[in-house]
Amino acid sequence: MRFLLYNIAYGTGVGTRLHFPFPFAGHLKNTGKNLEQISDFIRSVDPDIVGLVEVDSGSFRSGNGNQAERLAYGLNYHHVFESKYFEQSMAQKVPVLNKQGNAVLLNQAFRYRRCHYFSVGVKRLVIEVGLEDVVVFLVHLSLKFRHRQYQLAELYAMVRAVDQPVIVAGDFNAFWGDRELQLFLAATNLKTANGLAEPSYPSRAPRKQLDFIFHSPEIHTTGFEIPAVRLSDHAPLIWDFEVAGIDSCRPAALQAVGGIR
Template identity: 55%
Template sequence: MRLLLYNIRYATGHKKGFHLPLPYAGFFKKTAANLQRIIHFIRLIDPDIIGLVEVDSGSYRSSNTCQAAQIANDLGYHFVVETKYSGSSLVHRVPIIREQSNALLSRTEIIDTSFHYFSQGVKRLIIKAELQQVVIFVVHLSLKYRHRQNQLGQLYSLIHDTDKEVIVAGDFNTFWGDKELKLFLAATGLENANVVNAPSHPSHAPHRQIDFVLHSHGIRIDSFFIPDIQLSDHAPLVCDFSCLSSPLAVAGDDQGIRLVKQLH
């Protein structure tokens, strides 16, 4: 199966024109044209599962249309989408911001979905989606180190209570490097699909590894690559994986790791 993780920055774009006429002015501009570019890219990658971080679920930027729903309808996916902020948060009452969401899309049926919220941080949403062979968690962690560590502890509890194989995908905002995840990985037994620690941010000159696909031991990574595409400030992560308990999984422990510098 192929998983795509992409922080699309609400399809507001990157670099060219984003900071004109004022810094971060692109955050408030219409997103239809860039969303079509993102949809075209997703069509080329042809993933089975998509974890989307920073999706506009219906502000004026997206013409009051949910971007996750548009992608799902155009490309034929099941989907779930939810705002990143809990209903009790004051942020939830602010126009534009209250439509800022994360989403999970799947070619196959999403058997069950639940939404959880961290107790600390502004970005609090955890999407938990159960598919036939695997449970996917989509997260976007806090910008503050102390909050991130607290969030990882709460995420551990959710993973510990999960019976199926697990993938945790998202923007972890690990500005201090992957060492921030050392204790979390040791406690959960999860592994980083990006075994060479290739950076994905910012997309025009990557030097930070803040986007992660983490997986349980019963999942084999068959390939992993980061396309060189700049439709967002984050580059996307693409991961081909097999569940070892599946009869479709081919025996063997080799991992094929590909880093793609240019997507043709």
């Protein structure tokens, strides 16, 4: 199976598209054209599961449409979307912010979906999606170190409550490096898909490892790549895997991704 993790930055783009005629002007522009390119990229990768961080669900910049819904429709995928801000958050009262969330796209039906909210931080959403063989958790952790540590403790409890192999993926905002996550990984016994600790941010010249895919020991990595795709300020992560006892259908799969660079 193939998992694609991508922080798409609400489709706002990079370079002059994002910063012309003034810094971060892209957050005020229509994102339709860039979203089409993101859709084309996802189609070229042909993932089974897509974790999308920073998705616009209907502000003026997305033409009042839900980006996850549009991507899922164009790709013929199922989708799960939720706002990243809990119901009582002040962000829910602010235009544009109240349309920001995360999403999971799937080329298969899911058994269940749950949305959790951490008890601290502004960004609190955890999307949990149960598939036949694995359970997927998608997160976008707080910008504050102290809040991230509290969130990781709560995420640990969510993972421990699942009796299937799990995938935990997202933008962890680990600005202090992966040592922030060592206690979480030791407690959960999860492994990283990115064995070489390749950075994914910023996409134009990656220096930081902010985006992570973790998995249970029963899940085995058969391929991993961070392609040089610059449709967002984050580069995407592509991970091929198999669950113990289930055959993989992607031999030498990542070799085919080279054409998108």
